[in-house]
Structure formats: structure tokens, C-alpha cells
Amino acid sequence: MRRQFGAKMTIRAYVSLRQKAIAEVLDLEGICIDHDSLRGSVFLDSSLNINQQIKSFFLLYKNGKLISMLSMFIPTKNEAEITAYTLPKFRGKGYFKSLLGKAVEELRAFDIPELLFVCESPSISGKRVIDALNADYDHTEYFMRFDRASYTRLNRYRLILLKAVQEDLEKAIAANMKVFDDSREESKSLIENCFLSDTREQYLAVLDDEIIGIASVNLEEEDVTIFGFGIVPEYRSKGYGKELLHLIVDDLLQRGRSDITIDVNNENANAIELYQKTGFHIEATYEYYRKKSG
Structure with missing residues (x-):
């Protein structure tokens, strides 16, 4: 899908990006990060979007060169997380x-009601855009990175870490619903998309043959990202979250993957403390701002 600006400006919309487009986006991102002294990175994996028909990447070209991009992460039917970059000399135009x-048109077509703009805290230009949009502050998240030198393996584990397969779909759905209070539809979409991905793995935490926790990892890039991490409510505050995180880290280290990251809400003091004690430190801070898409 293309929209023409005169003879030299084009918008291209994609459900997913091929390698050439990914390389262009990463080049654009690198220039913006250096210019604005940022630390983060754009999320380019659409495999966890709740509807695989939604176009979630919008790229704007001038004379064949990518000058602006917008991506949407849509894990539920309630909102789309939006990240965007524009080359510095093309801003304000x-x-x-x-x-x-174009992104809002797409979201309306699929009845996604809200936008959640992601802005790295030091981004002055990003804050100006948010102000112009009149979006309301929603929450802040920390992007945390693992430091192997700060990690100490546990001496014993009560939990067993199970790598889920397709036959475990219903068990994984039930666990996700308990941990995050998500609907069955949202949980099913998340777990199924994980099983379909070549780069994502789904873990279940098992205690005496009962599933009490869940987590996923994304191994697509050099960094391994842990997400969807949690323990069912009745088993919290008993040290099982600590065991589950250590089991995942141990497994990744044994596979030679030590570049590990995780996101956490800044108000979740217990999770932040757990991650820090496991060897994670805060690398970047993201602010989220909400606005209706209609």
C-alpha cells in the first residue's frame, strides 16, 4: 500500500518487514539515537500482534530514502503501542x-480503540510531539539489562522449568489467564503466536505437577528478551518468582546467551527488586502516553 506525496514522497505500509526494510529502519534508528542521546530500540516483530492482518509498520520515503517510520505493537484488542523515528533534519515537516x-486509519478498521505512545524519557523532540498530540501520561517502564558478573546461581530449586510445546497450549492459556487476568482470546492469541514463531519460546513453571508460573523469551536478535513473566496469584510472595527467573537465566547461559533484557513497570517495586538482585540493572526509561484512536 502506498500513498504519494508529489512525485518523490511515498508511504509504504506492511504487516511485517523484510530484511531490506529492517536494515533501513535500523539505520534510521541509529541516526536518531545518536542525535538524541537515547538508549532504546524499536520493536520490529509483529508476530505477537493479536491480529496478523493488521498493517503495523508505516515507512515514509523521500527520493527513495527512508526518512520517517512508525511501528505498532498490538498484543491485545484494546490498544496499540506506537514508536516512531524521523531523521533530525526532516522533523517539524x-x-x-x-x-x-495512516496508522489510525488501520486501527479504526480493526476496532483498536486506543493509542499508547512510547517515548524514551530523555527524548526532547519526542516530548514535544506528545504535547502536541495532547496525549495523557499513563505509566513508565524500565528497560533492564543482565550483568553476568552480578549473578549468583541458586543452590536448589523447587520448580521445574518446562519448555512448552503445542500439546501444552491449553495449559499455557490457562496459566496466562491466571497470571495476568487476560481474556481467553488474548491469552490464546499470545500463546499461539509464540508457538508459531521461530524465535520465541514459551516456558511453564511446574511445582508438584501443577503449573504455577509462565514466561516467554525472544531469541531473534543478539539480545534475548524475557517477557510475559509471572506467577499465579496464590503462589506469589513465596520465592517462586525468584526461582523461575533464575531457571530461565541458567538455561539461557547454558546456551551461550548472556545478553538478556527484561521490561518492568516502574511502580512494580517487588519485580524491580527481584530483577536487580538477579543481576539486572536499569538501562533505559520509557514513558507511555495514552490517546483515543477515534
Whole structure:
């Protein structure tokens, strides 16, 4: 899908990106990160979007060169997390507004009601865009990175770490619903998309033949990302979260993967303390701002 700006400006919309487009986006991102002294990175995996038909990447080209991009992460039917970059010398010219307009049209077509803009805290230009949008502050998340030198393996474990397969689908769905209070539809979409991915793995935490926890990892890039991590409510505050995180880290280290990251809400003091004691430190801070798509 393309929208023409005269003869030299084009917007291209994609459900997923091929390698050439990914390379272009990463080049653009690198320039913006260096210019704005940022630390984060754009999320380019659409495999966890609740509907695999939604176009979630919008790229704007001038004379064949990528100058602005917008991506959407849509894990539930309630909201789309939006990240965008524009080359510094092309800012303030309405390019992001054009991309956002196309993205909102797509979201309305699929009845996604809200936008959640992601802005790294030090981004001055990002904050200006948020102010212009009149979006409301929602929450802040920390992006945390593992430091192997700060990690100490546990001496014993009560839990067994199970790598889930397709036959475990219903068990994984039930666990996800208990841990995150998600609907069955949302949980089923999340777990099924994980099973379909070549780079994602689904873990279950088992205690005496009962599943009491869940977590996933994404091994697509050099960094391994832990997400969807949690313990069912009745087993919390008993040290099982600590065991589950250590089991996952142990497994990744044994496979030679030590570049491990995890996200956490800044108000979740217990999780932050757990991650820090396991060897994670805060690398970047993201602020989220909410606005209706209609």
C-alpha cells in the first residue's frame, strides 16, 4: 500500500518487514539515537500482534530514502503501542503526522480503540510531539539489562522449568489467564503466536505437577528478551518468582546467551527488586502516553 506525496514522497505500509526494510529502519534508528542521546530500540516483530492482518509498520520515503517510520505493537484488542523515528533534519515537516494518520486509519478498521505512545524519557523532540498530540501520561517502564558478573546461581530449586510445546497450549492459556487476568482470546492469541514463531519460546513453571508460573523469551536478535513473566496469584510472595527467573537465566547461559533484557513497570517495586538482585540493572526509561484512536 502506498500513498504519494508529489512525485518523490511515498508511504509504504506492511504487516511485517523484510530484511531490506529492517536494515533501513535500523539505520534510521541509529541516526536518531545518536542525535538524541537515547538508549532504546524499536520493536520490529509483529508476530505477537493479536491480529496478523493488521498493517503495523508505516515507512515514509523521500527520493527513495527512508526518512520517517512508525511501528505498532498490538498484543491485545484494546490498544496499540506506537514508536516512531524521523531523521533530525526532516522533523517539524508533518511527516510523523502523515504516518500517524495512516496508522489510525488501520486501527479504526480493526476496532483498536486506543493509542499508547512510547517515548524514551530523555527524548526532547519526542516530548514535544506528545504535547502536541495532547496525549495523557499513563505509566513508565524500565528497560533492564543482565550483568553476568552480578549473578549468583541458586543452590536448589523447587520448580521445574518446562519448555512448552503445542500439546501444552491449553495449559499455557490457562496459566496466562491466571497470571495476568487476560481474556481467553488474548491469552490464546499470545500463546499461539509464540508457538508459531521461530524465535520465541514459551516456558511453564511446574511445582508438584501443577503449573504455577509462565514466561516467554525472544531469541531473534543478539539480545534475548524475557517477557510475559509471572506467577499465579496464590503462589506469589513465596520465592517462586525468584526461582523461575533464575531457571530461565541458567538455561539461557547454558546456551551461550548472556545478553538478556527484561521490561518492568516502574511502580512494580517487588519485580524491580527481584530483577536487580538477579543481576539486572536499569538501562533505559520509557514513558507511555495514552490517546483515543477515534
